[in-house]
Amino acid sequence: MQHDEVTLMQAPRTDGDDSCLPELVSHLRDNRTRLREEWAQRITDAQLLGAMSEEEIFSEVTSVFDKYVDTLETGSVESLQEYAEDLSERIIPRGVETHEVLGIVLLLRDVLARSLFQKYQENFELLNRVLDAYEPAANRIAVIVGVSFVHERERVIGQQQATIRELSTPVLQVRERLLALPIIGELDSQRAAQLTEQLLNAVRRNRARVVVIDITGVPSVDKNVANHLVQTVRACRLMGAAVLVTGLSSDIARTLVTLGVDLSMMDTVGDLQGGIEEAERLLGYEVRKAQAASPEDKG
Amino acid sequence: MRDEVLVAIASDADVVLARQTGRSMATQLGLSRSEATLLATAISEVARNIVEYVGDGQILLCIVNLNGMEGVKVVATDSGPGIENVEKALQDYQSSGGRLGLGLPGARRLMDEFHMISEVGEGTTVTMTKWKGSRGG
Amino acid sequence: MPVPILKQGHYLVASIQDALSDGEVLELQENLLKQIGEFRARGIIVDVAAMDVIDSFASRSLRTVALTTRLRGAEMVIVGIQPDVAFAMVRFGLYMDDINTALDLEEGLEFLDRWIAERADTDEG
Numbered sequence: 001m002q003h004d005e006v007t008l009m010q011a012p013r014t015d016g017d018d019s020c021l022p023e024l025v026s027h028l029r030d031n032r033t034r035l036r037e038e039w040a041q042r043i044t045d046a047q048l049l050g051a052m053s054e055e056e057i058f059s060e061v062t063s064v065f066d067k068y069v070d071t072l073e074t075g076s077v078e079s080l081q082e083y084a085e086d087l088s089e090r091i092i093p094r095g096v097e098t099h100e101v102l103g104i105v106l107l108l109r110d111v112l113a114r115s116l117f118q119k120y121q122e123n124f125e126l127l128n129r130v131l132d133a134y135e136p137a138a139n140r141i142a143v144i145v146g147v148s149f150v151h152e153r154e155r156v157i158g159q160q161q162a163t164i165r166e167l168s169t170p171v172l173q174v175r176e177r178l179l180a181l182p183i184i185g186e187l188d189s190q191r192a193a194q195l196t197e198q199l200l201n202a203v204r205r206n207r208a209r210v211v212v213i214d215i216t217g218v219p220s221v222d223k224n225v226a227n228h229l230v231q232t233v234r235a236c237r238l239m240g241a242a243v244l245v246t247g248l249s250s251d252i253a254r255t256l257v258t259l260g261v262d263l264s265m266m267d268t269v270g271d272l273q274g275g276i277e278e279a280e281r282l283l284g285y286e287v288r289k290a291q292a293a294s295p296e297d298k299g
Numbered sequence: 300m301r302d303e304v305l306v307a308i309a310s311d312a313d314v315v316l317a318r319q320t321g322r323s324m325a326t327q328l329g330l331s332r333s334e335a336t337l338l339a340t341a342i343s344e345v346a347r348n349i350v351e352y353v354g355d356g357q358i359l360l361c362i363v364n365l366n367g368m369e370g371v372k373v374v375a376t377d378s379g380p381g382i383e384n385v386e387k388a389l390q391d392y393q394s395s396g397g398r399l400g401l402g403l404p405g406a407r408r409l410m411d412e413f414h415m416i417s418e419v420g421e422g423t424t425v426t427m428t429k430w431k432g433s434r435g436g
Numbered sequence: 437m438p439v440p441i442l443k444q445g446h447y448l449v450a451s452i453q454d455a456l457s458d459g460e461v462l463e464l465q466e467n468l469l470k471q472i473g474e475f476r477a478r479g480i481i482v483d484v485a486a487m488d489v490i491d492s493f494a495s496r497s498l499r500t501v502a503l504t505t506r507l508r509g510a511e512m513v514i515v516g517i518q519p520d521v522a523f524a525m526v527r528f529g530l531y532m533d534d535i536n537t538a539l540d541l542e543e544g545l546e547f548l549d550r551w552i553a554e555r556a557d558t559d560e561g
Contacts, residue, residue: 155329193523197333200519207539231526238522238531240515240538240547311457318489336489336520340528343491402492405528 020133025073027119028112036065039104039111048103051095060091068108072137080141084148092149092156101149102142109138171202177209178279179241182272184217192228196235203241210279211236214272216247226261233265242282243267246275302362308375309355314346317358324360325371330431338371338429341406345375345425348402353379356422363428370411370430378422385417439464441471444481447548448472448510449541451483461497465504472510479548480505483541485516495530502535511551512536515544 028035040061043049049057064087071080091101116134120127172180179202183195199211213229215221233243245266257263269275304324306317318339325335342358349356356377363372382388389404403425407413410427417423439460442449448471450464468480482498484490490498502512513536517525525531536551538544 193333197519197523200522204519204539207543209539209543234531235522235526238517238525238537239519240540240543311455315455322488333520333523336524337527339489340491340524343489343493344528347491347493402528405492405530408527408529409524 020130021073021137024116024130024134025069028069028072028115031115032065032069035111035115036061039065039108042107042111043104046103046107048100048107049096052091056094060087063087064104065108068112068141071141072134075137077140077144080144081148084145085152087145088149088152092152098146098150098153102146105142105145109142112138171199173202173206173208174212174276175280175283177207177283178212178276179203179206179208179210180212180214180272180276182214182217186220187215187218187225187228189224189228192225192232196228196232199232200235200239203236203239208241210242210244210282212244212246212272212275212279214246214275216271218247221248221252221256223256223259223261226256226259226263230262230265244269244275244279246270246272304360306358306360307355308346308349308358308377310350314343314350317346317360318342321360321371321373324362325429328362328369328371328431330371330429334429334431334433337409338373341409341427341429342373342375344402344406345373345427349375349377349379353377353423368430368432370428370433372426372428373410375425376422381419381421381423382417383419385415389415438467441467443471443475443477444545446475446477446552447479447481447545448475448477449481449483451486453486455487455489455494456497458497461501465501468501468505468510469508472505472508477510478552480510480512481541481544481548482512482514483516483544484514484521485518485540487516487521488518490517490521490525490530492528492530495525495532499532499535511548513538513544513547515540 040057043057043061049060052060067080067083088101113131113134116130117127120130170182170184172182174180179199181195181199185191187195199213202208203211213232215225215229218225229245233245236243243266245268248266248268253263253268269278301324304320306313306320308314308317321342322335322339325338326332330338342360346358349358356375356379359374359376361372361374363370389407403415406425406427409429411430411433412426412428414426415423439450439452439456442451448468450468452464456464471477472480482501484498487494498514502514505512514532515538517537536547538547
């Protein structure tokens, strides 16, 4: 989290502030139970945290309240950040949303502020000094908690997107031990790395012995694309899988060779269908070979 | 999660410690398994170079944050004899052994940023960074 | 702790758990050579599934063991290279072209069976 986001909320502190803080903190602690209940009530009235049970709300409310007051006292940003990150990690899977988190933190701020109004209502000047101490600290807490929550949500969403990308990867299991990867669209290094990773994971998951990579759908096959392919072939090989590359026209192949690309690593076949048939032959052939008992089978 | 860890490098065990620490930092930062392995492998290479050709040195691992990009930075230093021709050392090596069989070009390919400075008689510093979300790309 | 070597039929199986030092690699090599002699082993499977990093040193070491044991008449297969490790190796430039590789123990055993069968066919032919 960027610390400049937090300093925005830091009001200039005047001399009287620091002396008020301990007193107001101890007031809030002394009235802990009552204030917590008030806050929990407000949360229910505002119909927030609907996804959580009463016990869950109570337990979170207790822990957050104490942390809130501790942070008012110490002003420690790091400690609160860590706490907020943990809290977010816990409640996001429970379906809690951003407006709810902001909502409950602001409600707590209100509940505590009201309590301070009530305590210091006789002395307007003192009340002002107390609020001078309280407000920036309370606002800082709201920002930190809010931002941490949003960051955690972004991270979770990012992860979900990565999962979706992986699930929508076109690595197909065609037969047992046989995977096909038809690549469609431009293949830059970022995408090549991603596809290779997914392919390698698929090789392990499916215990694939042969992979057919079809590049018919790759618009421009240049030296870089070819090198990416060669790398992928080599990596699959390390995992015991043979690779057939299909969709590489002989014209392009010739061009690549003249550009110095080592295509000897790749077995190329006309089209995807042909590649799969060839792969099946390889697999079938291999199965036969293992059972071979007489020289006749070698034919 | 500690932001910075300094690992003294003088033995095989230190090489393993350095790369495991790097992996652990990468994982905590949210780098993918693939990215973490690239980082760990690069750390292993530079650490082994120190052990094999110099004897001892150190590796500093730090979490870095640049304009929202997060990553792990590695600074490997030694006070060894130094490398006369850094350019040459970073070109793909002949595996004929000696200091030129360094694996540095390989380490460079694994990382997103890579710098090396060396002075004969003074020592060598390799600085490299792996950013989150960069994958291998 | 030395790498444990198990017997599986006519083959030896060594599972490398952790990063090996120079000395440990030599020890593994010696132990394999000894057992090849003792059991007349025709093939060796080296399982590296537990290795989370394979750097140039590890790669060189594995290659050395493979070449040395081959001279003694046993063929070696490396199994268990993890996807992210394979990716890193290839990016780095460690291709191990001259080493046999298979996905896992089962595939490795099948590979050795085929290899031996081929040799037998050739010998008979």
